[in-house]
Amino acid sequence: MFGSLWSLPVSESRPRIIPEATVARLAVYLRVLAGLAGDGRSHVSSGELATAAGVNPAGLRKDLSYLGPCGVRGVGYSVSGLRERLTTALGGERSRPCVVVGLGRLGAALADYAGFASRGFEFVGLLDADPQRVGDCVGGCTVRPIADLESVVADTEAAIGVITTPAEVAQSVCDRLVAAGVRSILNFAPVALTVPPGVDVRKVDLSVELQVLAFLDQQRDGGRQPVTVPVHAGLGAQR
Amino acid sequence: MFGSLWSLPVSESRPRIIPEATVARLAVYLRVLAGLAGDGRSHVSSGELATAAGVNPAGLRKDLSYLGPCGVRGVGYSVSGLRERLTTALGGERSRPCVVVGLGRLGAALADYAGFASRGFEFVGLLDADPQRVGDCVGGCTVRPIADLESVVADTEAAIGVITTPAEVAQSVCDRLVAAGVRSILNFAPVALTVPPGVDVRKVDLSVELQVLAFLDQQRDGGRQPVTVPVHAGLGAQR
DNA sequence: AACCGCTTGTGAACGCAGGAACAAAGTCGC
DNA sequence: GCGACTTTGTTCCTGCGTTCACAAGCGGTT
Ligand SMILES: NC(=O)c1ccc[n+]([C@@H]2O[C@H](COP(=O)([O-])OP(=O)(O)OC[C@H]3O[C@@H](n4cnc5c(N)ncnc54)[C@H](O)[C@@H]3O)[C@@H](O)[C@H]2O)c1
Ligand SMILES: NC(=O)c1ccc[n+]([C@@H]2O[C@H](COP(=O)([O-])OP(=O)(O)OC[C@H]3O[C@@H](n4cnc5c(N)ncnc54)[C@H](O)[C@@H]3O)[C@@H](O)[C@H]2O)c1
Numbered sequence: 001m002f003g004s005l006w007s008l009p010v011s012e013s014r015p016r017i018i019p020e021a022t023v024a025r026l027a028v029y030l031r032v033l034a035g036l037a038g039d040g041r042s043h044v045s046s047g048e049l050a051t052a053a054g055v056n057p058a059g060l061r062k063d064l065s066y067l068g069p070c071g072v073r074g075v076g077y078s079v080s081g082l083r084e085r086l087t088t089a090l091g092g093e094r095s096r097p098c099v100v101v102g103l104g105r106l107g108a109a110l111a112d113y114a115g116f117a118s119r120g121f122e123f124v125g126l127l128d129a130d131p132q133r134v135g136d137c138v139g140g141c142t143v144r145p146i147a148d149l150e151s152v153v154a155d156t157e158a159a160i161g162v163i164t165t166p167a168e169v170a171q172s173v174c175d176r177l178v179a180a181g182v183r184s185i186l187n188f189a190p191v192a193l194t195v196p197p198g199v200d201v202r203k204v205d206l207s208v209e210l211q212v213l214a215f216l217d218q219q220r221d222g223g224r225q226p227v228t229v230p231v232h233a234g235l236g237a238q239r
Numbered sequence: 240m241f242g243s244l245w246s247l248p249v250s251e252s253r254p255r256i257i258p259e260a261t262v263a264r265l266a267v268y269l270r271v272l273a274g275l276a277g278d279g280r281s282h283v284s285s286g287e288l289a290t291a292a293g294v295n296p297a298g299l300r301k302d303l304s305y306l307g308p309c310g311v312r313g314v315g316y317s318v319s320g321l322r323e324r325l326t327t328a329l330g331g332e333r334s335r336p337c338v339v340v341g342l343g344r345l346g347a348a349l350a351d352y353a354g355f356a357s358r359g360f361e362f363v364g365l366l367d368a369d370p371q372r373v374g375d376c377v378g379g380c381t382v383r384p385i386a387d388l389e390s391v392v393a394d395t396e397a398a399i400g401v402i403t404t405p406a407e408v409a410q411s412v413c414d415r416l417v418a419a420g421v422r423s424i425l426n427f428a429p430v431a432l433t434v435p436p437g438v439d440v441r442k443v444d445l446s447v448e449l450q451v452l453a454f455l456d457q458q459r460d461g462g463r464q465p466v467t468v469p470v471h472a473g474l475g476a477q478r
Numbered sequence: 479a480a481c482c483g484c485t486t487g488t489g490a491a492c493g494c495a496g497g498a499a500c501a502a503a504g505t506c507g508c
Numbered sequence: 509g510c511g512a513c514t515t516t517g518t519t520c521c522t523g524c525g526t527t528c529a530c531a532a533g534c535g536g537t538t
Contacts, residue, residue: 018454021524021525023455024447027447045485061487065488071485071486073484074483074536075486076486089454091450096449098449113445183459184453190270192292192294200455204443206425207354209443211329212259212262214360215262215330216423258494285516295498297498300515301497304517308517312505312517314516316516
């Protein structure tokens with residue numbers, strides 16, 4: 001009875017689950033390591049890496065510990081070794097096809113950005129409802145009509161869908177992407193998308209970012225505003 | 240840290256600090272409320288608001304409770320009343336001047352986006368180092384040379400600085416913004432900016448978002464489950 | 479070969495966020 | 509006018525994430 005518990009519940013060697021917050025930071029470490037490798041560095045300490053990534057050294061070590069021991073005590077981490085380790089942990093360096101729906105200003109900026117290709121993300125499908133945009137060439141790929149969504153997803157075997165359409169149509173676009181087989185979605189439209197289980201959605205909300213900054217600003221200089229409604233303005237200070 | 244900060248006699252019992260995660264959600268609620276007001280709704284329940292915002296109803300009520308009681312039991316929240324309350328809490332509806340440094344694809348998309356103005360964020364200063372871009376008109380504002388940074392910040396009394404330059408120059412741009420008086424910075428360049436105390440930085444890292452999606456995708460494929468979609472409908476996992 | 483300094487890896491504590499359950503309170507129907 | 513229903517506001521609790529601190533391990537040195 002107890003013996004079976006001790007043997008192995010469901011886990012194997014080192015497949016401990018990695019918190020999502022840690023995964024996000026691992027991606028940052030990987031980028032910093034790429035820069036270090038370009039500078040010809042062979043080893044790096046947790047302190048230096050942490051400074052470059054803007055995090056706490058102890059937290060960085062704990063993050064890396066999810067991958068098992070990958071440093072040498074007294075020396076630090078091998079840049080190339082750690083880079084390889086992180087790359088594999090984050091999903092390998094294989095190419096990941098992505099589709100972008102809605103090639104307005106934001107969508108076009110994303111599709112044209114060279115920084116994604118170096119990480120394995122290739123924008124192989126561009127879709128828009130505007131006939132004037134269809135046929136345009138953005139980042140080496142031609143914009144196709146939204147009616148082709150299903151076939152484009154199928155042909156390219158796209159793993160990630162990026163939604164940069166107006167908010168009103170974002171949910172319907174999302175539904176079509178999911179139905180076509182996309183299971184990872186990056187949403188820039190200011191709406192909360194509803195998806196079936198098994199589909200991951202990440203939302204980037206730039207208005208919220210600005211609003212949080214505005215809040216922190218107001219909180220910082222609490223009483224510099226003699227304007228409207230001063231009654232309830234008693235918030236605590238700092239940070 | 241300094242708990243004694245709110246020990247002074249405040250008649251209103253609202254000295255509790257608002258967690259940053261809550262602030263971000265408050266901004267989302269505010270946007271949803273704007274849509275509801277446009278539909279002519281006068282009242283809304285926490286459940287409905289939570290569904291539209293993609294969060295848990297109990298969590299929503301807890302978020303709102305940081306502002307004090309602002310709903311009516313048995314009825315719900317007044318759309319206009321809550322909207323006003325949230326607007327005040329998030330920094331008022333006064334215009335917040337912003338400057339954008341680096342008007343490439345991404346910077347131009349931001350400066351030209353109409354959705355920010357409705358929240359009080361006005362892009363009153365656009366700066367770029369490329370002589371070819373200087374003089375361009377983006378979103379009703381003229382691009383000026385980067386040498387004018389200090390004078391533009393001073394003239395517009397800009398509260399927020401948005402950095403969309405290449406990563407190599409982001410830190411120097413940041414330093415100049417801070418020296419010019421900007422205390423809130425939204426950074427899109429893939430570097431960790433160093434700023435003096437009293438300055439807030441928010442970073443938007445799109446590569447990391449994609450990388451996290453790739454990781455979740457790989458993790459999911461460990462079981463290699465097809466697109467099943469069981470009858471367990473309801474709310475999908477947001478975030 | 480042993481020592482010493484440096485760095486990693488991990489265990490424990492703390493604080494925070496999220497979720498569920500429950501009591502208060504106000505409204506609607508009769 | 510009163511009861512019952514609806515919805516809020518709050519409290520408790522659980523789990524996660526972050527930080528501190530320290531023991532363990534490795535390289536270089538004597
Ligand atoms: N541009 C920004 O800085 C910014 C900032 C925050 C949020 N956003 C959000 O990102 C989204 C896009 O912003 P934008 O500035 O690029 O807008 P945009 O109007 O420039 O682009 C939207 C594009 O989507 C296309 N489109 C419309 N309906 C479609 C459909 N049903 N199927 C496919 N394509 C369709 C349009 O033809 C257009 O090309 C919006 O939801 C916006 O709220 C943008
Ligand atoms: N476009 C994207 O989708 C995307 C995605 C992720 C990250 N980013 C990051 O956002 C930033 C901008 O991306 P982009 O695609 O708009 O690049 P871009 O090259 O199109 O634009 C950069 C702009 O900055 C200007 N610039 C260069 N040096 C400057 C300086 N010293 N002072 C002022 N302006 C200067 C350039 O003239 C150019 O107009 C980059 O750091 C990039 O890594 C962009």
